[in-house]
Amino acid sequence: xxxxxxxxxxxxxxxxxxxxxxxxxxxxxxxxxxxxxxxxxxxxxxxxxxxxxxxxxxxxxxxxxxxxxxxxxxxxxxxxxxxxxxxxxxxxxxxxxxxxxxxxxxxxxxxxxxxxxxxxxxx
Numbered sequence: 001x002x003x004x005x006x007x008x009x010x011x012x013x014x015x016x017x018x019x020x021x022x023x024x025x026x027x028x029x030x031x032x033x034x035x036x037x038x039x040x041x042x043x044x045x046x047x048x049x050x051x052x053x054x055x056x057x058x059x060x061x062x063x064x065x066x067x068x069x070x071x072x073x074x075x076x077x078x079x080x081x082x083x084x085x086x087x088x089x090x091x092x093x094x095x096x097x098x099x100x101x102x103x104x105x106x107x108x109x110x111x112x113x114x115x116x117x118x119x120x121x122x123x
Contacts, residue, residue: 003051003058028054031091041093042073055087 024032031038031054040053042064050061063081067073072095078085090099 025054027052038091039093039099040091043068043094053088053091055084055091 030052037049037052040049042050047061047065050056050064051058056064060081060083064073064083067077067081074095075085075089075097078088078094089097093099
């Protein structure tokens with residue numbers, strides 16, 4: 001939370017009973033709950049918003065900010081900057097990529113979602 005600027009109420013909202021979703025990571029859950037914020041233009045978005053994009057960490061955002069000073073970012077630039085492209089592309093706009101509408105975003109998220117953990121039996 002301290003690196004990405006989230007408040008506790010944003011991640012574990014009262015709508016979910018104050019609990020985190022187990023099948024997706026907290027940044028992804030927040031992005032799904034706030035579709036009005038996405039897609040984010042990587043060439044124009046402020047640092048604070050870039051930090052909230054699923055798949056982008058602090059180091060990746062710093063590298064993106066430096067790279068966009070030189071030229072407009074493209075999908076292949078994300079690979080060179082060691083950004084997890086499959087995770088990031090549904091949420092961002094770059095010069096050669098614009099994500100599909102929200103239903104396709106949901107499908108991309110479903111592919112990235114982890115299976116729900118299940119308690120193993122001892123006996």
